[in-house]
Amino acid sequence: MKNILITITDDDSLIVKLLEDFLNAADGLSVLFTANSGEDLIAKLAVATTLPDVLLLDLKMGGMNGIEVAQHIKSLFPTIKIIVVSSHYQQSFMGFMFKTGASAFVPKGISPILLKEIISTVYNKGIYLMEDQMDTLRDQISSKAPKPIIDDNQQLSEREIEILRLISMQKTAKEIGDILFITPRTVEGHKNNLFAKTGAKNIAGLVIYAIQHNIININTLPAI
Structure with a gap:
């Protein structure tokens, strides 16, 4: 099984070094490179042979x-x-961060062991939500009226809705395939269609879309 490849971007060199040493020592994780600014990160990604x-x-x-x-x-x-890890963490920012494209938004004060768990969950399932973030998501997302879908071509099929519900329940492509008796590759095809139709950038965006359009009830989401 391949290691999860990680990049750390933070302007605090001490935090970067501590995180790098811890993650490189952890089973299944490997720090590919670090960056001390957003500009530094983008420059390194532009020439990277491995992302x-x-x-x-x-x-x-x-x-x-x-x-x-x-x-x-x-x-x-x-x-x-x-994964946004910040000393400026506020739950009021959470909905916006997920819409921006984050798969997890957590404070810097979390334990290294929990951070390792978050990395693994995000890598395997595409999203990590702490239990106390559920109520905040309800307030920030589910209370808003959904954007109407006008173009018939953007309507989700019954199978896509079914898969979207299972994605929201933190099921992997293999687990969804086993439940629906289809291949993981077929699941990934439906997932790509969901991204295209909903405009979501990642799994977190799909979950937000499902909540906004009453496809799922946030109270039924599993704690991660």
């Missing part, structure tokens, strides 16, 4: 801030999953 699976990103940095970096990364490198 990271997961990006650990600070929110407040000199130059480009974490929001600007996340938007840029999701536009140019959509396969990279972003």
Whole structure:
């Protein structure tokens, strides 16, 4: 099984070094490279022969801030999953961060062991939500009226809705395939259609779409 490749971007060199040493010592994880700013990260990604699976990103940095970096990364490198780890963490920012393209948004005070778990969950399932973030998501997302779908071509099929519900329940492509008796490759095809039709940038975006359009009830989402 291949290691999860990680990139760390933070303007605090001590934090970067501590994280790099811890993650490189952990089973199944490997730090591909580090960057001390958003500009540094983008320059390194532009010439990288191998892209990271997961990006650990600070929110407040000199130059480009974490929001600007996340938007840029999701536009140019959509396969990279972003975990925003910030001392400026506030739950009121959470809905916006997920819409921006983050797969997880957590405070810097979390334990290294929990961070390792978050990285693994984001890599395998595309999203990580702490239990106490559910209520905030309800307030920030589900209370808003959904954007109407006018173009018939953008309507989701019954199978796509079925898969979207299972994705929201943190099921992997293999698990969804086993439940629906289809191949993981077919599941990935439906997932790509969901991204195209909903405009979501990642799994977190699909979950937000499902909540906004009453496809799922946020109270039924599993704690991760």
